[in-house]
Amino acid sequence: MNIKSSDYLISSPSFDKCPKPDRLEFAFIGRSNVGKSSLINMICQKQNLAKTSSTPGKTQMINHFKITTKEKKGENSWYLVDLPGYGYAKTAQKTRRSWGQMIENYLRKRENLSNVFVLIDSRHAPQTIDLEFLQMLGKWEIPFSVVFTKSDKEKPGVVKRNVEDFLNKMRETFYFLPESFVTSAEKKIGRDELLNFIENLSKPEEKE
Numbered sequence: 001m002n003i004k005s006s007d008y009l010i011s012s013p014s015f016d017k018c019p020k021p022d023r024l025e026f027a028f029i030g031r032s033n034v035g036k037s038s039l040i041n042m043i044c045q046k047q048n049l050a051k052t053s054s055t056p057g058k059t060q061m062i063n064h065f066k067i068t069t070k071e072k073k074g075e076n077s078w079y080l081v082d083l084p085g086y087g088y089a090k091t092a093q094k095t096r097r098s099w100g101q102m103i104e105n106y107l108r109k110r111e112n113l114s115n116v117f118v119l120i121d122s123r124h125a126p127q128t129i130d131l132e133f134l135q136m137l138g139k140w141e142i143p144f145s146v147v148f149t150k151s152d153k154e155k156p157g158v159v160k161r162n163v164e165d166f167l168n169k170m171r172e173t174f175y176f177l178p179e180s181f182v183t184s185a186e187k188k189i190g191r192d193e194l195l196n197f198i199e200n201l202s203k204p205e206e207k208e
Contacts, residue, residue, distance in 0.1 A: 001199040004075065005068045006044035011061040015105045019064055021112035024202055025079040028147075029103070030119030031130060032085035035149040038185035039119065040065075040082055043194060050082050060084055062106055071199070078202060079112075086133060108140055114201050115143045117194075122148035122159045122182060126166045135173055145179040145197065146170075152184040 012018045030036050037050035049065060063082040068075055083103055107116065116137060120130050137144045148166075151159045163182060170177055179197060183190030 001195040002070045003044055003067060003195070004070045005066075006046050006049055006080070007066050008049065009064040009066045009079075011063050013061055014102055015062065015109050018062055018106070018110065019079065021110065023078050023112065024114045025081055025110065025112045026115050026117065026198055026201075027081040027083050027107075027113060028117045028119065029083040030085055030147075030149070031121065031127070034085065034119045034121050035185055036082065036085065036119050039147070039149055039183060040080065042183075042185040042188055043191055044080070062102070069199075076202060078114075078198075086129065107137070107142055113142070115145060115198075117145050117147050119147045119149050120166060122151045122162055123154040125162055126169045130166075131169055131173075134170065138174060143178075145181065147190070147194070148180065148182045150184065151182050151189060152187045 010019060028036055028040060040050040041047055044065070044067065050063070061084070065080040065082070066077060067080050068077045083106065086100070086103070107113070118130070118134060118137070120127075134144065134146070146166075148159070148163050154162075159182065163180070167177060167180065181190045181193050181197075183194070
């Protein structure tokens, strides 16, 4: 899959204000400061597509980007969605609750949502908040994949151990593990694997 263009479309305060669900949609979410915007920019090869910030909780709405790709059978387009981070943010508790409800409504009601990419910081041991979020997705029967970020910011052995420990923690509650990826926005690690995965999910099911 080759990305021909990637453009910011709209920021929506709720799922019912999102663009018409007329194409497949792939959402990215993770704990605050997990490197989500940097990863999205790396995937699209567009430095300032998603706004990066050193302040956790910067993303506060549902941000849609229209992605046009060039494939063997011509062009295709889909939505990439940047969701607000969960976890720590210097905002009022009432605001955090409203974000949580907004995210839940989007995840459970957005009919064209094909897959949720949940970002996990590979520098750290498994965090309860990440595991609990994945358990909720499983309970809601929402398709998801796990993306380990910032693999260049720690020693390879530490990253490997943290990834293995996280997946082992998931095995305690999940019968099958989802697809997982190890990435680095700075080193552009994992980009091809993510795009190939999205391309495979975008292919229409072949009739027998």
